[in-house]
Amino acid sequence: MEHGKAIGAIEFSKHFYETKQIKYLDNFLGHKLYRDNHTTYRLEDYITTNAEMKTQLEKARRSAQKSAPVLLTGETGTGKDIIAQGIHNESERYTKPFITLNCSTLTEDNIFTQLYGSDNEAKSGKLQEANGGTLLIDHLNLLDISLQAKLLHAVDIKVLNGEPLDIRYITTVNEDVDKLLAEKRLREDLFYRLNVLQIDLPPLRLRKEDIPLILDFYIQFYNEHTLQKNVSYCNEVIQLFYAYHWPGNVRELKNALESAYNNLLGDEILVEHVPERIKKNVQHSTQSIMQNNQSGHLRDLTEAYERQIIAEKLRETDGRLAETARRLGISRQLLKYKCLKYELL
Numbered sequence: 106m107e108h109g110k111a112i113g114a115i116e117f118s119k120h121f122y123e124t125k126q127i128k129y130l131d132n133f134l135g136h137k138l139y140r141d142n143h144t145t146y147r148l149e150d151y152i153t154t155n156a157e158m159k160t161q162l163e164k165a166r167r168s169a170q171k172s173a174p175v176l177l178t179g180e181t182g183t184g185k186d187i188i189a190q191g192i193h194n195e196s197e198r199y200t201k202p203f204i205t206l207n208c209s210t211l212t213e214d215n216i217f218t219q220l221y222g223s224d225n226e227a228k229s230g231k232l233q234e235a236n237g238g239t240l241l242i243d244h245l246n247l248l249d250i251s252l253q254a255k256l257l258h259a260v261d262i263k264v265l266n267g268e269p270l271d272i273r274y275i276t277t278v279n280e281d282v283d284k285l286l287a288e289k290r291l292r293e294d295l296f297y298r299l300n301v302l303q304i305d306l307p308p309l310r311l312r313k314e315d316i317p318l319i320l321d322f323y324i325q326f327y328n329e330h331t332l333q334k335n336v337s338y339c340n341e342v343i344q345l346f347y348a349y350h351w352p353g354n355v356r357e358l359k360n361a362l363e364s365a366y367n368n369l370l371g372d373e374i375l376v377e378h379v380p381e382r383i384k385k386n387v388q389h390s391t392q393s394i395m396q397n398n399q400s401g402h403l404r405d406l407t408e409a410y411e412r413q414i415i416a417e418k419l420r421e422t423d424g425r426l427a428e429t430a431r432r433l434g435i436s437r438q439l440l441k442y443k444c445l446k447y448e449l450l
C-alpha cells in the first residue's frame with residue numbers, strides 16, 4: 106500500500122509454501138502477515154527483554170508444536186492475544202481458522218448457539234468454525250459458574266454432526282487462578298481440562314525494563330504511520346513511566362503514547378503531554394505516600410494505600426461497584442462506604 110492505495114499484490118497459496126518461506130516473504134515485504142485466518146500477530150511481535158517473560162515465550166513456542174490445551178494468565182493488556190495468535194501461527198494449524206469465543210458475553214440464552222450454532226438461523230457454532238484450527242476461550246474468569254458445565258461438555262466433544270472434531274484450545278484468564286479456584290468461580294474439572302500447559306505473563310510493572318523498548322517500537326510505528334515523522338520523548342517522560350505502576354499494562358502504555366501524540370505541537374513528547382491520570386497516580390505510589398503523608402502514622406499511610414488500591418480496582422472494572430467489591434473480597438456496602446469516605450465516587 107502507498108498513500109492508502111494498493112500498488113501491488115502478492116498471493117499466498119497455502120498448499121505450496123512452507124511456514125519458513127512465508128516468514129521470509131513477510132520480512133521481505135516488511136509488514137505483518139495477512140493470512141485468511143483472521144490473525145495479525147506472531148510470537149516475534151511480542152516485545153520483551155525480561156528474563157521471566159522470555160522463559161514464558163519459549164514455553165509458548167514449544168507449545169505450538171503440540172495440540173495440548175494452553176492456559177494463558179495475565180492482567181489485562183499484558184499481550185495475551187499476541188501470545189494466543191502467535192501460538193496458532195507457529196503451529197501446524199496456521200492455515201486453519203483461529204476463532205475466539207468471548208466468555209464475557211456468554212449468557213444462559215446464547216451459550217448454546219454460540220457453541221453449536223443454530224439450525225433455524227443457519228448459523229454455524231464456534232466449535233464447527235474452529236474445527237482443524239484453534240479456539241480461543243477468552244476471559245474464562247468472566248464466565249458464570251453455572252455455565253461452565255456447558256463449556257466443559259463442549260470441549261469434551263469428539264464428533265459433531267457426524268464429523269470428527271479436532272480443536273486446539275487456548276484459554277485466557279486475567280485473574281489469579283488459585284484465587285478463582287478458591288472462590289469457586291472456576292470449576293476445577295474445567296480448569297484441569299483446559300490447563301495442560303500454563304503460560305503466565307508478568308504485569309508490566311514487574312518488567313519495567315520493557316518500557317523503553319515498547320515505547321521506541323510504537324514511536325517508530327507512529328512516526329511511520331502518522332504525519333508526525335520525527336517524534337521523540339524527553340528523559341522526564343521515561344522517568345515518569347518508570348515510576349507509574351501501569352494497571353492497564355502495555356495497552357495503557359500504548360494509549361498514553363497515542364494520547365501524547367494527539368497533544369503534541371512540536372516534535373518532543375514532554376511530561377505535559379502525558380495523560381493527567383498517570384501523573385496523578387505516580388504521586389500516589391507507596392514511596393510518595395510515605396513522603397507526602399503529614400503524620401506518618403501507620404493508620405494514615407495504610408488508608409492512603411487503601412484508597413489507591415480501591416481507585417485502581419474501580420478503574421479496572423470501569424467503576425462497577427458490585428464487581429469491584431467481588432474482586433476485593435468485601436461486601437458492596439463496605440466498598441460503597443469506603444468510596445464515600447475516600448471521595449472516590
Ligand SMILES: Nc1ncnc2c1ncn2[C@@H]1O[C@H](COP(=O)(O)OP(=O)(O)O)[C@@H](O)[C@H]1O
Pocket residue numbers: 150151152153179180181182183184185186187188319355356359
Ligand atoms: N509485549 C508487547 N509488545 C508489543 N505490543 C504489546 C505487547 N503486549 C501488549 N501489546 C499491545 O497492547 C495491546 C493489548 O494487548 P492484548 O494482547 O490485547 O492484551 P490482553 O489480551 O492481555 O488484554 C495490543 O495493542 C498489543 O498489540
Ligand SMILES: [Mg+2]
Pocket residue numbers: 185186243
Ligand atoms: Mg485479550
